[in-house]
Amino acid sequence: MATNTSGFEGATKIKNSPSSMIFYIIAYTLVGAMAIICLVPFLIMVSGSFTAEKYITFHGFNIYPVEFSTSAYELIFKNPGTVIKAYGVSIYVTILGTFLGLMLTAATAYVLGRKDFKYRNKFSFFFYFTTLFNGGLVCTYIFFIRYLHLKDSLWAIILPGMFSVFNMLIMRTFVVGIPTALIESAKIDGAGEYKIFFSIILPLLKPGLATIGLFLALAYWNNWYNAMLFINNTDKYPLQYMLYNTLQKAEAMSRIAAQAGIVVADVPSNSLKMAMAVVATGPILIVYPFVQKYFVAGITIGSVKG
Amino acid sequence: MKYLKNFGAEFKKNKALFSMLAPAFILTLVLSYIPMVGLILAFKNFNYGAGIFGSKFNGFENFRFLFASGKGWQITRNTILYNLLNLITSQAIAILLSIFITEIKAKYYKKITQSLIFLPYFISWVLVGIFVFAIFNYETGLLNNLRKAAGAEAYNIYDHASIWPFLICAFNAWKWSGYNSVIYIAAITGVDQEIYEAAAIDGANIFQRIRHIMLPCIRPTVITMLLLQVGRILRGDFEMFYQIVGNNGQLFDMTDVIDTYVFRSLMSTNNIGMTTAAALYQSVVCFVVIVLVNAIVKKIDADYALF
Numbered sequence: 001m002a003t004n005t006s007g008f009e010g011a012t013k014i015k016n017s018p019s020s021m022i023f024y025i026i027a028y029t030l031v032g033a034m035a036i037i038c039l040v041p042f043l044i045m046v047s048g049s050f051t052a053e054k055y056i057t058f059h060g061f062n063i064y065p066v067e068f069s070t071s072a073y074e075l076i077f078k079n080p081g082t083v084i085k086a087y088g089v090s091i092y093v094t095i096l097g098t099f100l101g102l103m104l105t106a107a108t109a110y111v112l113g114r115k116d117f118k119y120r121n122k123f124s125f126f127f128y129f130t131t132l133f134n135g136g137l138v139c140t141y142i143f144f145i146r147y148l149h150l151k152d153s154l155w156a157i158i159l160p161g162m163f164s165v166f167n168m169l170i171m172r173t174f175v176v177g178i179p180t181a182l183i184e185s186a187k188i189d190g191a192g193e194y195k196i197f198f199s200i201i202l203p204l205l206k207p208g209l210a211t212i213g214l215f216l217a218l219a220y221w222n223n224w225y226n227a228m229l230f231i232n233n234t235d236k237y238p239l240q241y242m243l244y245n246t247l248q249k250a251e252a253m254s255r256i257a258a259q260a261g262i263v264v265a266d267v268p269s270n271s272l273k274m275a276m277a278v279v280a281t282g283p284i285l286i287v288y289p290f291v292q293k294y295f296v297a298g299i300t301i302g303s304v305k306g
Numbered sequence: 307m308k309y310l311k312n313f314g315a316e317f318k319k320n321k322a323l324f325s326m327l328a329p330a331f332i333l334t335l336v337l338s339y340i341p342m343v344g345l346i347l348a349f350k351n352f353n354y355g356a357g358i359f360g361s362k363f364n365g366f367e368n369f370r371f372l373f374a375s376g377k378g379w380q381i382t383r384n385t386i387l388y389n390l391l392n393l394i395t396s397q398a399i400a401i402l403l404s405i406f407i408t409e410i411k412a413k414y415y416k417k418i419t420q421s422l423i424f425l426p427y428f429i430s431w432v433l434v435g436i437f438v439f440a441i442f443n444y445e446t447g448l449l450n451n452l453r454k455a456a457g458a459e460a461y462n463i464y465d466h467a468s469i470w471p472f473l474i475c476a477f478n479a480w481k482w483s484g485y486n487s488v489i490y491i492a493a494i495t496g497v498d499q500e501i502y503e504a505a506a507i508d509g510a511n512i513f514q515r516i517r518h519i520m521l522p523c524i525r526p527t528v529i530t531m532l533l534l535q536v537g538r539i540l541r542g543d544f545e546m547f548y549q550i551v552g553n554n555g556q557l558f559d560m561t562d563v564i565d566t567y568v569f570r571s572l573m574s575t576n577n578i579g580m581t582t583a584a585a586l587y588q589s590v591v592c593f594v595v596i597v598l599v600n601a602i603v604k605k606i607d608a609d610y611a612l613f
Contacts, residue, residue, distance in 0.1 A: 020512045027406035028415070034403060035422035038480065041437035042425070044448055048440060060451030061440050108330040111323045118316050123327060128613065130338040132537065133593045136585025137568050138578060139344030140337075142358070148336075160337060163330050193322030222430035225545055244432045244549075247439070270446055277436045284428050292421060295428075299485065300492040303527060 042285075048274035049073070056270040072275035083279060085235055086242040093157050093238055094220040101162040101216045102209055105171050108163070109208075110201055113175030114183075127165050141229060156230035157238065161219055167212045170302045174208030175201070211298035214291050221284065243280040247273055348586040352578035361579075368583035377567065378584070385542045385563040391471065393535045396479045397528065400486030405520055407487065408494050409512065424484035434477060435549035442473075467560040470551070474561065477550055478543070486531070493527040494520050529610045533603065537596030537612075540564060540588045564588050 043063040048056065052069035059066070076083060108127075112120045135143075150156035178201065186196045202209070227241035237245065250269040317324055343358070348368055350361040372378040403423065410416040426434075441448045442463050450460040463469055497519065505515050542563030551561045564584055571581040596612075604611035 035419035135341035303489040
């Protein structure tokens with residue numbers, strides 16, 4: 001044990017010097033504190049959803065449920081029509097948008113990643129320019145409603161989210177990693193461009209597709225802004241926007257109830273809000289541990305700029 | 307002419323590649339470029355019946371109106387100050403976190419804390435709005451809950467506009483520091499581990515390693531992040547402001563940014579001309595700033611330029 005550890009011992013000695021010790025104490029404490037700060041709101045949400053409304057009315061929210069109750073969830077699932085509909089819309093938008101977005105991103109990234117494609121820089125700039133300059137909300141809004149007639153159409157959510165330059169640049173990094181010899185030899189074997197793309201490139205892009213697919217899916221799942229702008233029909237509300245609306249309505253309801261002299265505790269608005277939030281966010285929290293590493297990989301590639 | 311001919315020849319040769327590019331090209335053209343035509347509304351008195359092209363020009367009247375009311379300056383000031391404040395705090399926190407996290411040796415502690423810090427990136431701003439409600443609302447919020455338990459008066463944050471910049475800044479950092487620290491951790495660990503080990507063996511203490519190895523490592527990343535943010539200096543994060551501040555009019559002096567103002571104008575007063583003027587002003591200033599700053603950076607060190 002004493003024979004081969006001179007370097008190791010040197011390192012530990014340094015680590016144990018008083019100033020290093022202080023550094024590590026600060027590092028562990030601050031990182032831990034930050035982690036707790038990030039966790040606490042989620043704890044309030046979950047505990048609020050499982051707390052009796054009466055308790056919240058008198059004592060406020062807590063980070064653990066003091067008076068356990070499932071009545072908020074019972075209320076949601078007694079009349080689950082709206083929630084199920086919103087889930088349906090969100091799942092539909094997420095799946096369709098992610099699929100189309102992936103195809104679009106992969107095809108574009110593939111062409112722009114081909115070194116023998118002469119106009120790749122010009123087209124790259126065509127896409128990149130939109131991140132520097134755009135028409136802004138008003139122009140887009142008028143154009144979508146008046147000329148594309150996208151009012152109350154789910155395409156108003158799907159189309160704008162399908163293609164992003166950021167995603168395309170990440171995907172292009174994956175494309176550039178594919179040896180050109182593969183494409184050359186396939187060409188010599190007589191394969192057409194489409195055949196090359198679908199049967200050689202796409203399978204090799206799997207890691208890239210997984211990463212970008214998750215980015216797209218997350219953005220679609222969390223989208224409420226486009227729904228707020230373009231969707232009036234309550235049957236077409238995606239989950240996040242439905243959640244937002246429920247909150248606004250609950251707020252209005254409790255205000256009206258208070259004015260009318262109804263005991264606020266009878267309207268489970270606080271616990272209901274939190275329960276709705278849990279129902280809308282649940283899927284993300286459930287898949288989070290499994291998908292986290294793909295996001296880390298994607299962000300890492302994106303930061304090294306394409 | 308010759309250029310067109312070349313393009314034609316290239317097009318014929320690579321028809322398949324062009325057709326693969328076509329969907330994204332058309333989508334970008336339709337969703338991003340064509341709406342830019344609407345920016346001429348900034349110089350027009352918009353009339354719904356007449357449409358974009360039928361409406362009459364009114365010169366710089368819309369811009370004059372935007373700034374004469376004082377609103378233009380106010381939202382410009384707010385947007386720039388919030389961007390600077392958010393940029394500095396969120397990047398500083400992310401850099402600190404990334405240095406600390408890379409130095410943490412306990413495997414599970416590192417993994418769990420990192421996962422928790424990254425978690426806020428995954429939720430929608432709607433949920434953040436709910437968190438604001440759960441923590442800060444006057445009747446049932448956690449903050450007043452704790453204050454009451456400690457025997458203090460309940461505190462209504464909606465009566466204190468001056469506290470909102472800090473609140474917004476805190477939530478911005480809360481949401482993004484996990485994401486940003488992933489970027490910085492990648493930059494730090496991208497360096498050969500042997501350099502760290504060699505430095506440790508040579509007797510460099512932790513502060514010297516941070517000063518001479520880690521900070522130089524993340525410098526390019528810091529510059530890229532700054533550049534990206536500078537290019538958005540007049541763009542406010544609409545979703546964040548809208549969800550955190552909501553419709554609390556008494557806070558708008560302190561919290562209104564160009565994007566929230568444009569949205570409210572579009573939805574309520576219908577002064578389309580002035581709203582478009584605000585959007586055009588925003589886009590042009592951002593564009594000029596990023597091109598200028600990028601040119602300067604390019605002159606100093608071309609490696610750091612964005613384009």
